[in-house]
Amino acid sequence: MKEQYSKERYNRKQKGATAEEAAVQYLVSRGYSILERNWRCRSGELDIIAENKGILIFVEVRSRSGTLLQGTPEESVNARKIHQVRSTAQVYLHMKGYEERMISFDVITVILNEDLSIASLGHIREAF
Amino acid sequence: MYGKMHSACLYGIEGVMIGVEIDLANGLPQTNIIGLPDSAIREAVERVRAAVKNCGYRYPQQRITINLAPADLRKEGSAFDLAIALGILTTSGQLIMPAAQEMLLIGELALDGSLRPVSGVLPMVEAARRAGIQAVLLPKENAAEAALISGITVYAIDHLRGLEISGETTSEVEPRLFPNEVDSVEAASFSPLPFPVSMSTGSASRERPPILAISLEHLRYVIPVHNTSPTDHSLRMRNEMLDDYSDVLGQQHVKRALTIAAAGMHNILLMGPPGTGKTMLIKRLPGILPQLSDSEALEVTKIFSAAGKLKDAHSGLLRSRPFRSPHHTISGAGLIGGGGIPKPGEVSLAHRGILFLDELPEFSRNVLEVLRQPLEDGVVTISRARASFTFPAQFMLAASMNPCPCE
Numbered sequence: 001m002k003e004q005y006s007k008e009r010y011n012r013k014q015k016g017a018t019a020e021e022a023a024v025q026y027l028v029s030r031g032y033s034i035l036e037r038n039w040r041c042r043s044g045e046l047d048i049i050a051e052n053k054g055i056l057i058f059v060e061v062r063s064r065s066g067t068l069l070q071g072t073p074e075e076s077v078n079a080r081k082i083h084q085v086r087s088t089a090q091v092y093l094h095m096k097g098y099e100e101r102m103i104s105f106d107v108i109t110v111i112l113n114e115d116l117s118i119a120s121l122g123h124i125r126e127a128f
Numbered sequence: 129m130y131g132k133m134h135s136a137c138l139y140g141i142e143g144v145m146i147g148v149e150i151d152l153a154n155g156l157p158q159t160n161i162i163g164l165p166d167s168a169i170r171e172a173v174e175r176v177r178a179a180v181k182n183c184g185y186r187y188p189q190q191r192i193t194i195n196l197a198p199a200d201l202r203k204e205g206s207a208f209d210l211a212i213a214l215g216i217l218t219t220s221g222q223l224i225m226p227a228a229q230e231m232l233l234i235g236e237l238a239l240d241g242s243l244r245p246v247s248g249v250l251p252m253v254e255a256a257r258r259a260g261i262q263a264v265l266l267p268k269e270n271a272a273e274a275a276l277i278s279g280i281t282v283y284a285i286d287h288l289r290g291l292e293i294s295g296e297t298t299s300e301v302e303p304r305l306f307p308n309e310v311d312s313v314e315a316a317s318f319s320p321l322p323f324p325v326s327m328s329t330g331s332a333s334r335e336r337p338p339i340l341a342i343s344l345e346h347l348r349y350v351i352p353v354h355n356t357s358p359t360d361h362s363l364r365m366r367n368e369m370l371d372d373y374s375d376v377l378g379q380q381h382v383k384r385a386l387t388i389a390a391a392g393m394h395n396i397l398l399m400g401p402p403g404t405g406k407t408m409l410i411k412r413l414p415g416i417l418p419q420l421s422d423s424e425a426l427e428v429t430k431i432f433s434a435a436g437k438l439k440d441a442h443s444g445l446l447r448s449r450p451f452r453s454p455h456h457t458i459s460g461a462g463l464i465g466g467g468g469i470p471k472p473g474e475v476s477l478a479h480r481g482i483l484f485l486d487e488l489p490e491f492s493r494n495v496l497e498v499l500r501q502p503l504e505d506g507v508v509t510i511s512r513a514r515a516s517f518t519f520p521a522q523f524m525l526a527a528s529m530n531p532c533p534c535e
Contacts, residue, residue: 122326
C-alpha cells in the first residue's frame with residue numbers, strides 16, 4: 001500500500017545515510033579523522049564530528065536528490081538548523097570537556113542521482 | 129588573547145574617549161559586543177567581518193568579545209568600525225601595528241574595506257588631545273576637520289589596505305598558520321574520489337604572513353598650504369557675502385537700532401507692515417557683526433561638527449557668525465534640540481550668532497515658550513531618561529512681525 005504513494009525508489013533515511021557516507025569518505029580522503037557519527041542528545045543530532053590539525057569540526061551534511069526544484073542543499077541550512085547544530089555542539093563540548101578547543105562548523109552538501117550515486121559534493125568550511 | 133584600542137564617540141556635543149577592548153578565546157565561534165551599544169554599533173560586526181575578509185585577512189573563528197568601556201555609557205554611531213577591525217586584526221596576529229594602541233581610531237567601514245566619513249570628528253579629536261593622545265587615524269574626508277586641532281598628528285586612510293606598504297616584506301616573521309587551511313597543492317595529492325568535489329569557505333582566505341604596519345608616515349595628513357593672509361581671508365568673506373549692509377538706502381532709524389543691537393548682541397524685534405524691508409534689514413545684520421574669536425570659533429565649529437553640518441572643513445574653523453532662520457513650522461524639538469539621544473537644535477546652531485524668527489506670531493505658541501530658558505540662561509538643558517545634556521545657546525534673537533494678522 002505504502003509503496004503506491006511513494007514514487008521514489010528510496011526513502012529519506014536511505015538518501016541521508018548515503019550522503020553521510022560520501023561525506024565521511026571525502027573527509028577521510030582529506031586526512032580528517034572522524035570522531036563521532038550521528039551523535040545525539042536531547043537538543044538534536046550532529047551528523048559528523050571530525051578532527052583535523054587540532055581543530056574540532058562539526059559537519060552538517062545536507063543532501064538533495066534528482067532535480068533541484070526544492071532548492072539547493074546549501075539553501076536548506078536555515079537559521080533554525082544553525083541554531084540547533086550550535087546548541088547541540090555546545091552540549092557535546094560540555095559533555096566531553098572540550099570548551100577550550102578551536103572549533104569550526106562546516107557544511108557538506110551532497111547532490112544525489114536517482115539511483116543513489118553521488119552527483120557532486122561541496123564542502124563549505126567555517127559556514128556558521 | 130587581548131587587545132585594547134582607543135576610539136571616541138559623541139555625547140551631546142562633547143567627545144568622550146571610549147576604550148575598545150577585544151578578547152579572542154576558543155569556544156563556539158561567535159562575536160559579542162558589550163558595553164551598551166546601539167543598533168548601528170551591533171551591526172558593526174557584519175561590516176567588519178566583510179571588510180576584513182575582502183582585504184585578504186581572515187575573520188577569526190573564535191569566541192570574540194568586544195567591550196566598549198566605560199560600560200555604563202550608552203554609545204551610538206558607526207565610528208567604532210575602524211577600532212574594532214584593527215583590534216581584531218592586531219589581536220589575532222594578522223596585522224602588526226605597534227602605533228595602533230596609542231592612537232585614536234575613528235571611521236566607518238564599507239563592506240570592501242574602504243572608509244566612510246563620520247560626523248563629530250572635531251569634538252572627538254579634541255577629547256583625545258585632552259586625554260593625552262598624540263595621533264589620530266581617520267577617514268580621508270575627515271582629515272581636514274581633525275587637523276583643526278593643533279598638537280595632534282593626523283593620519284588619513286581611505287582603505288584598510290592602505291596600512292600595508294608595498295615592498296615591506298615580512299620574511300623574518302614566522303607565518304601564522306591556520307590549521308584548517310588546505311593548500312591547493314596539498315589537496316591535489318589526496319586520493320581521488322569517484323565524484324566531483326568543490327570547496328569554499330565561509331570566512332577564511334588563504335593563509336599568509338602577518339602584514340606589517342610599523343610606520344604610518346605615508347598616511348600622514350599634510351594641511352594644504354593656502355597663500356592667504358588674514359586680510360585676504362576677510363576680503364574673501366566680504367566677496368562671499370551677498371547681502372551687504374551698505375546696500376540699505378535710508379531707513380536711518382532702523383539702521384541705528386540694528387547697530388546698537390549688534391554692538392551689544394541685544395535681541396531685536398522689527399514690527400511693521402509688509403514690504404517695508406524688515407526681513408531685508410535683518411538678513412544684512414551678520415555683515416556688521418565682528419568675526420568670531422579663536423575660542424568662539426572652536427565652540428561654534430564643534431557644535432556644527434556634532435550636528436553633522438560641517439561640510440567644508442578645508443577652509444578652517446568657522447569664522448563668520450552663524451545666521452539661522454528656521455521656518456515658522458519648526459517644532460519645539462527642532463528649535464532647542466531633541467531626539468532619543470539629543471542633537472543640538474537651531475538655538476544651539478545659532479550660538480554666538482543670530483537666530484532670526486521671521487513672522488514671529490506665526491510660530492506655534494509651544495515653540496515660542498521653549499525659547500524662554502535659552503534666552504534667560506544662554507544654555508539649553510535637555511533631559512531624557514538616560515541622561516541630560518546641556519547645549520550652549522547664547523544667540524541674538526532677531527524677529528520680525530506684522531502688527532496685525534489681517535495685513
